[in-house]
Structure formats: structure tokens, C-alpha cells
Amino acid sequence: MYRLDPRYAPAPQAVLTAGWQAVAAELPPYPATVAVDGPPSVDWDTLAGRLAAGAAQRTVRTLDMRAHHAPPAAVHARTVRPEDRDDPYYCRLADNPLSDLFDSLPTPPVPADGELLIVYGPGAALLPHDVLWYADTPKRHAEAAIAAGTGANLGLPGEPADLRRLFYVDWPMLDRHRDGLAARLDAWLDVQDPGRPVYLDGPGLRATLAALARRPVRTRPFFNSTPWGGHWAQRELGFNPGARNSALGYELIAPEAGILLGTGPEAQAEVPFQFLCVLHPEQLLGPAVHARFGTSFPIRFDYLDTVGGGNLSLHCHPKEQYMRERFGWDYTQHETYYLTVGSQDTKVFLGLREDADTELFRKQVEEAARDGVPMDPEDHVLSFPAEQGQLFMIPAGTPHASGAGNLVLEISATPYLYSLRFYDWLRPDAEGNPRPLPYEHGLANLETTRIGDSVARDLVQIPRDLREGPGWREELLGALDEMFYEVRRMTLDGTGPAEDDTAGRFHVLNVVEGDGVTVETDAGDRHELAYAETLTVPAAVGGYRLHPVNGPVRVVKALVR
DSSP states (O other): OOOSSOEEOOOTTOOEEESHHHHHTTSOSSSEEEEEEOOTTSOHHHHHHHHHHHTTTSEEEEEEGGGGOOOHHHHHHHHSOGGGTTOSSOOOOOOOOGGGGOSSOOOOOOOOTTEEEEEESTTGGGSOOSEEEEEEOOHHHHHHHHHTTOOOOTTOTTSOOOHHHIIIIIHHHHHHHHHHHGGGOSEEEEOSSTTSOEEEEHHHHHHHHHHHTTSOBOOOOEEEOOTTOOSHHHHHHOOOTTSSOOOEEEEEOTTTOEEEEEEETTEEEEEETHHHHHHOHHHHHOHHHHHHHTTOOOEEEEEEEOTTSOOOOEEEOOOHHHIIIIIOOSSOOOEEEEEEEOEEEEEEEEEEOTTOOHHHHHHHHHHHHHHOOOOOGGGTEEEEEEOTTOEEEEOTTOOEEEOTTOEEEEEEESOOSOOEEEEOTTOBOTTSSBOOOOHHHHHHHOOOSSBTHHHHHHHSOOOEEEEEETTEEEEEEEOOTTOSEEEEEEEEOSSSOEEEEOTTSOEEEEEEESSEEEEEETTSOEEEEEBTOEEEEOGGGOEEEEEESSSOEEEEEEEEO
16 A cells, blocks of 8 residues: 555664753753754744743743844845846856855853853854754755745744745755754754654764665655645545645655654654665765765656646746756756546647647747647647656657646656756646746747657657566666666566666656555665555665565666666
């Protein structure tokens, strides 16, 4: 059965505790400065108040870093390039240190005998301190708060917040800062529930991650709702039963993914999957992948659920040079669609027709965006039957969309926030407003050389057998020279295990047919993987076996070439 909360036990020596009283008991008993860093999405006022109340028998002073930011105009000027200020959709990834949010850092008082100074808020670690904690809420909470009008952007408390700044300024700055602290944190605080925080000590956190870097691991999944979303994941997996839909499923999107560490729902901390990449890059990624991508986990798995929903927008993704020069990523958003659920009667839109008139396409895209004039994408773009089990290759610049009625397993490069929409069927957002259409970026990246028959030949490939053993075989579903990863599929008839080996490069697995498999490593670790679940097999695992559960099963696998 699909698990909504895959959980891993902390290392035996770890200190895991929950509730403000228990967390406050972990404050040092001696005079000390405790820095509590973290993102703006944390309820900092509650945190500071509850920690101070928990140490009421002592003199406690506090220092709020948010009160010392540079003026808003200076923060804006330092973090967004002049050429990006008029772009309502995107800006280049901010590469600023958090110190750029301040004209000068405050000078904290030195705690006297029996005193405790709590420095809190984004950038607290920049001040001298004796103890360092990091308080966090997963990124989905920040996005939801800003979308609801209740969130804040980094360095701009009190100003109306926006998602553009969150995605391209706040998150890159915060991630870089947080990752730089990972090796020396004294504690991690999960404050998703501001009334019941969960504390995990730093040494225990690192010991747990050191073990997980050598074992199969699954991140915590979640689904967002969108105007085009369907309901398959609500019906089949139990996600968000009260939500509008279950459109976009985050199985493994490394910049947002979390790993649950704990003993049960009442005591679990969600920590960034990215910490595995930062603290154990060669064990997780493999030496060659680490040398190529640094600490960026380069492959993502997510779901696009349009079963009972609508067509996705017609869009493309930035070509590599554009992505690097305009948006600041070292690699771009190549994608593939694997049809977990589909049929002869549903569609995938992919690539330009042989007779496509790109100037007419541009004109119709502009008229639709400007004047609300409907267009028919199939006048310009090919469509293919969305047959279950088919893989569609989508190199950057290729116009594409999933049609209604599909469950797509998107197996893609990690960049995920650059859907350059051409046309969205004149569909409003949840508030009734037109959805954003960054079509000018899309037209600047439109791939016009792979058209007509070459789309079917190159992007809708026929599976090729790679290897086989008793009761199983492995196929190559798709590979292209311009894409750095490939997608394979293991088919097991249910009579015995399939043998595999990471050979120094991580694998990502997803069960696309059948009840599931048990993944058994040469080291003796075992991990259950049910239908629709995704699992990362670190490079350090080496040899492993897939044992089918209850009959035949198919498992899709992606790896860096």
C-alpha cells in the first residue's frame, strides 16, 4: 500500500523530543548565546516567546534579526538584477549571501552569569554564538502562506510577499545558507506545528543521514492543486481528499523534498533531502555525478494527474544556454513523460507539425494572451495516443502538454519552476484571474528543427532490450544525446528477483505496474516499494535485488548516463 509518510528511525544515539517544554529543556544550562536560524515561514514570535517562557527560571534576552534588515529598497536592489525587475514571471537565481540583507550586523550583548541570549530569525547564525539551532518549515508551507496572502519574503517583513521572489530569490539564498550550516548544527527544529515542535540534536541528525546515504530512501510525498488537476491520487492514494484536486505530485523533487526521521507521527522531524547531497555527495550521487553536478541532485520524479481534470498548458522549457545565462541554472529542464495511466483515447501533445507556421503560431499565442482569442494547438503541434507504459522524451525547447485523463510520471532534470507557457486554453486560476503566460520566454526557446516524422522517431522511442535473467528483463525506454539521463524499465514475471547494481551512480525507482517490490541490498538492507512509490538507491549501495511482491511487476528506473 502506498505510504503517505515513509519514516526512518533516528540513529540510536540521537536525541528526539517534542513539545515546547521538552525543547526548552535542551537549552544550555550555562550562560550562552543560542542562535536559532531559519526561513521567514517560521512563526518566529511564537518560537522566541515559548523558548523564553521555558527558561523562565533564568534571565533571558532576545534579539530578533528581522529588526535589523537593510531598508527594503536596498534589499530589492541587491538581490534582483535591473534587467529582471520588469519581468513579472522570472528572475535570475539570487547568489547573494544572507549578509546582503543587512547594512551592518547587530552587536549582541555578552550573556552575564545565569543569562541566556536567544538570537533568532533568518541570518541568526551570522552573529557570534555558542549554540546553533535551525528551525524549519518545509517549503510547501511557505508557498501556501504566500499564495494565501499571509506569508513573508526574505529580508522584507511587512511587505506584501510574492511567489516570484520566493522561488528565485528567497529559496536559493536560504538553501545556500542552510546547507553551509549542516555540518555544525547543534539541533534541528521542525516547527510545522507551531504548538508542538520536534527537536533532533545535530550529531544524531548527521549520524542518521550518514546511514541513510548508504541505504535506499524514500522522501515524503505531497500533492498540490492546480486549475487543470485531476483526482486519481485522491481516489487511489488517499491524498488531500478535501482538496480541489491532486494535480501535481511531489515524489522526489530534491530542492523541496524532505525525509521523515522519527518514531511515529507524534515524534518525527522532516529534514531536507538536500542534506544527504551536501554531507554525503559521493555516497549518494556517486563520484562521477558529484563531479558533474556538485551537490545538486539532478533527477526528479513527480506526477501530473489529469484524470478527471483538464489539459495541461501547452509549454516548453528553457534551452541550456538560455537557462544558464538568463535564469542562472548550470543545467536545464529536460523532461520525459511516462504514462502510468493512459489510453488510446487520451493524448500527449509533443513537438511541432511538419507544416507548422511558427509566425502564425506566435501570432495566435499573442492574440490568445492579449485578447482572449481561442486557438487550437493541434493546428501547430502533434498529438500522440497516451498509451499506458509509453515514454515520451521532451528535450528543452520542445512544445508539449499532457492531455486530460492521464496520470503522467514525469521523470526529468531537477529544475522544475520554468514552464514557459504558450497557451492555457483561456483557463482562469482558482481566483478567476487569467493564469500567467510567459509566452515571450517560450517563443525565445521554441525548438523548430525537430518536427514532423523526427518527433515520432526521436521522442517516442521503441523500447530496446538491454539484459535479462530468469524471470526478468530490462529495457531502455528512452535516451537522447542532449539529455544527461536515461529511463529504463525492469519487468519481473513474479517468479524470482531481478539483479541490479548502481555501478557508482544513484538509481531512482518507481513501481508503475503490480503490487510492488522489496529492494534488498548486498549489505542486507531491505526496503518495501509499493505501487506508485518512488525510491532513491544511493550510489554507495552497489549491488541490489528487486523481489516481486504478489506476482508480476514493472519498475521504471532513471540514472545519469
